[in-house]
Amino acid sequence: MHRGLLTCLLLIGMISTVGGAEHPRRVVSVNLCTDQLLLMLGEPGQIASVSHLALEPNSSYMARQATDYPINHGKAEEILALKPDLIVAGAYTDRSLIALLKKLGYRVEQFPLSSSIDDIRDNIRLMARLIGRGVRGEALIAEMDRRLQQVTRRRPAVRPRGVFYQPNGYTGGIDTLQHSALELAGWENIAASEGVVGYGTIDLERLVLARPEQLFTSSYAPGTRSRGQDQLEHPVLRRLTRGRAPVEVGYKYWICGGPMIADAVEILHRSLPR
Amino acid sequence: MTPLLKLHQGTLAAILASLVCLLFVTSLFIGSNPLPVWQAARESLLDTPTVIGLIFSEIRLPRALIALVTGATLGLAGAAMQGLLRNPLASPGLIGSASGAALGAVGMLYFGFGTLLPLAVPMGGMAGALLATFLVYLMAGREAGSLTLILAGVAINALALAMISLLLNLAPSPYAVREIVLWMMGSIANHSMHDFWTMLPGVLLGWLMLLGTGRSLDALTLGEETASTMGISLVVLRWRIFLAVALSVGSAVSITGSIGFVGLVVPHLLRPLVGYQPSRLLLGSALGGAALLLAADIATRLFPAGTDIKVGVLTSLVGAPFFLYLILKSRRYQL
Numbered sequence: 001m002h003r004g005l006l007t008c009l010l011l012i013g014m015i016s017t018v019g020g021a022e023h024p025r026r027v028v029s030v031n032l033c034t035d036q037l038l039l040m041l042g043e044p045g046q047i048a049s050v051s052h053l054a055l056e057p058n059s060s061y062m063a064r065q066a067t068d069y070p071i072n073h074g075k076a077e078e079i080l081a082l083k084p085d086l087i088v089a090g091a092y093t094d095r096s097l098i099a100l101l102k103k104l105g106y107r108v109e110q111f112p113l114s115s116s117i118d119d120i121r122d123n124i125r126l127m128a129r130l131i132g133r134g135v136r137g138e139a140l141i142a143e144m145d146r147r148l149q150q151v152t153r154r155r156p157a158v159r160p161r162g163v164f165y166q167p168n169g170y171t172g173g174i175d176t177l178q179h180s181a182l183e184l185a186g187w188e189n190i191a192a193s194e195g196v197v198g199y200g201t202i203d204l205e206r207l208v209l210a211r212p213e214q215l216f217t218s219s220y221a222p223g224t225r226s227r228g229q230d231q232l233e234h235p236v237l238r239r240l241t242r243g244r245a246p247v248e249v250g251y252k253y254w255i256c257g258g259p260m261i262a263d264a265v266e267i268l269h270r271s272l273p274r
Numbered sequence: 275m276t277p278l279l280k281l282h283q284g285t286l287a288a289i290l291a292s293l294v295c296l297l298f299v300t301s302l303f304i305g306s307n308p309l310p311v312w313q314a315a316r317e318s319l320l321d322t323p324t325v326i327g328l329i330f331s332e333i334r335l336p337r338a339l340i341a342l343v344t345g346a347t348l349g350l351a352g353a354a355m356q357g358l359l360r361n362p363l364a365s366p367g368l369i370g371s372a373s374g375a376a377l378g379a380v381g382m383l384y385f386g387f388g389t390l391l392p393l394a395v396p397m398g399g400m401a402g403a404l405l406a407t408f409l410v411y412l413m414a415g416r417e418a419g420s421l422t423l424i425l426a427g428v429a430i431n432a433l434a435l436a437m438i439s440l441l442l443n444l445a446p447s448p449y450a451v452r453e454i455v456l457w458m459m460g461s462i463a464n465h466s467m468h469d470f471w472t473m474l475p476g477v478l479l480g481w482l483m484l485l486g487t488g489r490s491l492d493a494l495t496l497g498e499e500t501a502s503t504m505g506i507s508l509v510v511l512r513w514r515i516f517l518a519v520a521l522s523v524g525s526a527v528s529i530t531g532s533i534g535f536v537g538l539v540v541p542h543l544l545r546p547l548v549g550y551q552p553s554r555l556l557l558g559s560a561l562g563g564a565a566l567l568l569a570a571d572i573a574t575r576l577f578p579a580g581t582d583i584k585v586g587v588l589t590s591l592v593g594a595p596f597f598l599y600l601i602l603k604s605r606r607y608q609l
Contacts, residue, residue, distance in 0.1 A: 236333055
């Protein structure tokens with residue numbers, strides 16, 4: 001009986017230590033995309049620091065929440081001072097920084113870029129698993145899927161032609177979140193039909209020949225002027241869309257993949273012609 | 275002087291004019307997609323133009339018009355400056371007018387003045403061109419030899435380019451820095467009729483002021499004193515040409531960026547054909563400049579789609595070796 005109690009106590013102890021090892025207590029994020037996932041999924045006490053980019057309201061969906069936490073600038077010294085037990089970074093975060101942190105024995109996890117809704121689900125699950133918040137992760141995914149389904153149920157039978165047109169003729173083709181969002185909202189993405197893959201340029205004449213009914217922009221720096229930005233005001237575009245101004249869909253919805261894609265899909269759906 | 279080459283003025287002008295017309299129409303035929311151009315031109319006149327009509331009137335027509343007008347401006351300004359300074363190397367590109375114009379336009383465009391005042395960008399171009407031209411003239415002095423003039427031009431050009439880079443680095447737009455190439459090399463792609471109308475008033479005013487200077491420039495070939503005794507006021511002539519160049523080159527460059535060597539090469543090629551007479555060179559250089567720039571702009575579109583070759587790259591590829599040839603030639607005379 002004595003032995004039984006001891007075994008029982010030992011078991012409880014093991015479970016709790018195993019659980020403790022699985023749940024990092026001081027997570028540091030050095031990348032805008034992992035910042036936002038961490039802010040959405042992490043327990044407040046678990047988040048040791050997010051990057052300074054998380055505060056920038058044009059690119060960060062979680063800018064308000066980020067103000068509650070210490071900020072880092074991706075410098076090794078400040079990261080070490082935070083005594084992290086997990087560092088989360090993007091696939092393209094400064095390689096020398098990642099190598100240094102790993103060499104010093106820190107646990108570093110890198111997240112791939114998202115170019116589809118499936119990628120977004122994968123990244124949410126990855127973050128939730130790493131910080132031991134699986135239930136919260138599934139709830140976030142379910143909420144995103146519910147909102148996306150609500151839009152896709154009401155998609156028109158004949159899809160109007162839309163396209164993202166950005167400074168210097170850049171557009172989002174196949175394998176981009178912009179493309180996924182346009183399709184889910186019920187638009188036909190001209191960039192994809194014209195064979196653009198990823199983020200690339202589309203020639204002005206080709207764009208006009210494809211007869212877009214609506215242009216979308218996603219301004220990186222609203223209110224500034226340059227030749228590249230002036231190109232969006234070319235008179236031919238306005239005449240082509242019969243005077244309809246381009247619809248602005250914030251940059252923060254797709255610079256990083258996350259459940260905020262549902263916001264973008266809803267904006268795109270609302271701008272469908274009635 | 276080879277008399278064989280000395281064509282009748284009317285004949286030369288007619289040949290050049292038909293070349294310009296031919297290139298202008300060719301330019302309308304070239305784009306990223308084959309287009310039934312005649313049908314497009316007809317449909318652009320409809321009350322509600324079709325898509326191909328819009329491509330014709332809003333994309334291809336302004337491009338050809340801007341190439342025509344800018345080329346003519348650069349050729350004409352080069353001929354007038356070479357006549358005034360009696361210096362074969364004077365041209366908007368080499369003595370700083372073009373880079374000064376680019377600097378003025380950059381200062382206006384990227385810092386939002388163009389939004390406040392509709393003509394702020396071309397006016398910045400004019401002011402920059404005038405300032406740069408005048409500075410080079412002051413530095414080189416009235417009786418400047420080729421070398422002094424070129425050195426003064428090099429200095430002002432370098433200064434203007436450094437200022438352009440600085441301004442573009444300081445500009446609030448994140449796209450600004452990448453556009454340094456556009457201002458240094460020049461581009462006629464993706465402009466609109468609005469851009470054409472913006473550049474036109476200054477350009478036309480400059481042309482009108484220049485086309486009346488032929489007789490004075492002819493007199494000037496006999497030397498400044500002789501010209502003075504013939505009743506020509508050099509001060510007036512000098513300011514008239516400087517202002518005219520500033521108005522026309524300033525407006526054109528504020529839209530296209532600085533396109534090199536057109537103003538240098540064209541007057542040289544045509545000079546023997548007009549019997550070395552500045553007055554006859556003016557019209558010829560205007561037509562020749564238009565033809566050269568139209569041809570260069572057509573050539574940029576023959577590269578595979580997606581390669582964004584700036585038109586100034588091509589004019590410089592032709593112009594720079596020509597410039598070297600001029601230097602070698604002038605050295606031979608000096609030795």
